[in-house]
Amino acid sequence: MLALGAFVVAPSVARAQPAQHSQPAHxxxxxxxxxxxxxxxxxxxxxxxxxxxxxxxxxxxxxLGEGASATFAAHGGATLALRDRAELFLYGxxxxxxxxxxxxxxxxxxxxxxxxVSTSAAPFVLATASCAVTVLPNxxxxxxADARRTRIVVRRGRARVRAxxxxxxxxxxxxxxxxLNQRALPRPLVGAPQLRPQVAPAYTFGGTVQVPIQWALPxxxxxxxxxxxxxxxxxxSTLIHDRTVSGTSTEEVVTLPAGRYFARVVGIDxxxxxxxxxxxQAVEVxxxxxxxxxxxxxxxxxxxxxxxxxxxxxxxxxxPGAMELTPGRNHTLRCLRxxxxxxxxxxxxxxxxxxxxxxxxxxxxxxxxxxxxxxxxLMDARGYGVPYATVRVEAPQGAxxxxxxxxxxxGTYNATVRWPARVGRGRLRFVINEAVTFEELIEx
Numbered sequence: 001m002l003a004l005g006a007f008v009v010a011p012s013v014a015r016a017q018p019a020q021h022s023q024p025a026h027x028x029x030x031x032x033x034x035x036x037x038x039x040x041x042x043x044x045x046x047x048x049x050x051x052x053x054x055x056x057x058x059x060x061x062x063x064l065g066e067g068a069s070a071t072f073a074a075h076g077g078a079t080l081a082l083r084d085r086a087e088l089f090l091y092g093x094x095x096x097x098x099x100x101x102x103x104x105x106x107x108x109x110x111x112x113x114x115x116x117v118s119t120s121a122a123p124f125v126l127a128t129a130s131c132a133v134t135v136l137p138n139x140x141x142x143x144x145a146d147a148r149r150t151r152i153v154v155r156r157g158r159a160r161v162r163a164x165x166x167x168x169x170x171x172x173x174x175x176x177x178x179x180l181n182q183r184a185l186p187r188p189l190v191g192a193p194q195l196r197p198q199v200a201p202a203y204t205f206g207g208t209v210q211v212p213i214q215w216a217l218p219x220x221x222x223x224x225x226x227x228x229x230x231x232x233x234x235x236x237s238t239l240i241h242d243r244t245v246s247g248t249s250t251e252e253v254v255t256l257p258a259g260r261y262f263a264r265v266v267g268i269d270x271x272x273x274x275x276x277x278x279x280x281q282a283v284e285v286x287x288x289x290x291x292x293x294x295x296x297x298x299x300x301x302x303x304x305x306x307x308x309x310x311x312x313x314x315x316x317x318x319x320p321g322a323m324e325l326t327p328g329r330n331h332t333l334r335c336l337r338x339x340x341x342x343x344x345x346x347x348x349x350x351x352x353x354x355x356x357x358x359x360x361x362x363x364x365x366x367x368x369x370x371x372x373x374x375x376x377x378l379m380d381a382r383g384y385g386v387p388y389a390t391v392r393v394e395a396p397q398g399a400x401x402x403x404x405x406x407x408x409x410x411g412t413y414n415a416t417v418r419w420p421a422r423v424g425r426g427r428l429r430f431v432i433n434e435a436v437t438f439e440e441l442i443e444x
Contacts, residue, residue: 016024020241029075029087029091029106030057038068058091058106074108076122078135084144085416086113086211107132110145119157130180131163141170142244142274148180153189154275161186177271190275193226201304204258204287205335205345211283215265223247223267223275230254230263234280244268247360258287270358288333290353291322293381301333309335316344325349327357327380327430328389351435356381359430361440363417370420372442376400376413380433385411390433395419396426419444 033040033054043061056062056072062082062252064070075091082088089109096105117124117135124135135141139157143150152161153175161168161176161184161287168184171175178184193215202211213228226249230241239262241254247267261283266277267275286304300322303309310318311323316336325331331349336342351357358379365372374393378386383389391413393401404415405407417428419442427439 012096028057030055031055031072031074031080031090033070034079034282035071036068037063037070040068040070041065052343056090057151059094060090061087061093063087074124076124077120078120078122078124079115080108081118081168082113084113087111088114088115108380110143111216112146114142114144117143129159130182131178131184134160134162136160136222144272150178151271151273152176152178153186170173173276175273177273188221189273190221190269192224192276193218193265193267193278194261195265195278198283200258201284202256203287203304204256204285204306205337205347208255209285210253211256211285212251212253213265213281213283215264215278217250218267221267221269221275224270225268227266227268227274228254228263229266230256230261230283232259234262236262236264256283256285258285260284288335288347290325290349292353293325293327293356295356295381298327298381300330301325301349303335307335309333325354327351327355327386328378328436329354330433330435351433355436357386357432357436358383359438361428361430363440363442370418372417372419374404374417374428375407376404376415376430377409378411378413385409387411389413392431392434393417394429394431396428398421398423399426401428 006263026063033050033052035054036052041063042048042050042064042442064082066084066085072080091108092106093109094249106124109127118125118140119135119137120358121137123137126133126135128143128150129147130150133141133143133152136158137157137197139154141156141159141282142153152170154170154172159170161170163178163184166183168186170186173189174186175189176184176186196214196216202209222396224247225244226247227244228241229236229239231239243252245252263283265278269275274406288309291300291302302322304318308318310316311333312331316334328351330351332356333347333349335345337345345357353438360377363372364377376391378389380386389411391404393404393415395401395417402416404413407414424444427441429437429439433436
């Protein structure tokens with residue numbers, strides 16, 4: 001990392017004039033943390049972790065941890081989104097020398113990492129080691145900086161870049177790499193590829209399936225590589241696939257389970273500048289899906305429209321809706337691979353996936369004998385009784401359990417237990433459908 005004292009900052013595009021006695025006192029500017037993922041810290045004498053809601057002011061040094069990202073609502077209506085272990089001096093580096101007779105430089109200084117600057121009505125100046133970038137109003141500019149070079153991508157609007165004492169205007173869909181002590185020269189970014197639409201959903205039967213993501217190469221500026229990204233969210237806030245392939249490639253095959261996804265492809269040129277993104281394309285992987293149960297809702301299995309499936313002994317057929325699962329049981333889903341086919345696919349659904357199974361145990365004693373009456377009630381997530389279960393009860397040594405029979409009330413099961421006094425305290429072990437087990441403590 002470049003030492004702080006050796007950090008070089010190019011002159012800002014717009015320099016403040018010497019202070020006049022008639023001018024009002026300077027009001028410190030601040031940036032407030034609005035979004036934070038991972039760790040970020042404030043360096044300096046008051047070193048500490050920062051959190052959402054913190055208001056940081058002039059000259060404060062911020063550094064993000066590995067894999068962290070943060071968004072700042074900055075003075076003047078600008079938004080700064082940071083990632084890649086970014087470091088910023090907000091509104092100036094207090095250790096940087098100030099020319100005689102001049103006020104301190106108050107540009108925000110990016111030492112390293114990636115900063116996405118979005119402006120509204122006012123411009124925002126971001127200085128780096130090799131240049132100063134003025135993001136003009138209503139613009140969005142991506143700046144990636146290190147100690148020797150700056151990469152700029154104008155996604156929307158315009159930016160004015162000053163390097164080696166000269167200004168250059170970067171327009172929308174232009175970018176450039178500015179080396180230390182070199183001029184800024186804008187050039188076109190890699191054009192947006194066109195994703196080919198998915199003709200029909202890919203089908204999977206309980207596992208994963210390979211899905212091709214295909215695109216057409218744009219005319220004009222060539223790409224050194226293509227970045228292929230997939231997410232479950234349309235805003236790509238989290239990625240499940242992020243890989244680069246050759247610039248001559250037109251397809252990436254990804255392995256996906258059932259679900260709905262969003263795909264996009266971005267070109268990268270030889271200077272590592274991201275080009276224009278393709279339009280976002282929806283990708284469907286259809287297949288049976290188990291929806292877990294929770295309080296008030298039993299587990300169920302959903303089958304894509306047009307797929308013929310049957311649960312357990314039911315023959316495969318088109319289903320009008322989701323099929324409820326009986327808790328405490330292992331299930332088997334059988335589906336035809338294609339319409340008119342006789343080839344079946346089977347998907348095992350475990351008792352754990354079919355849950356939750358709730359239970360109540362009550363044991364009453366006969367004070368005259370060692371005989372006890374056991375009453376068990378099995379319920380689904382809605383509190384309804386679960387009938388037709390196979391119940392086996394195991395007692396500790398010295399105690400015995402007679403055959404368990406189903407009670408007259410739905411979901412109830414009864415048995416007689418012989419529990420001599422010498423057995424004392426012990427546990428009964430319940431086995432439901434040879435799939436689910438639980439224990440209950442029996443007091444003497």
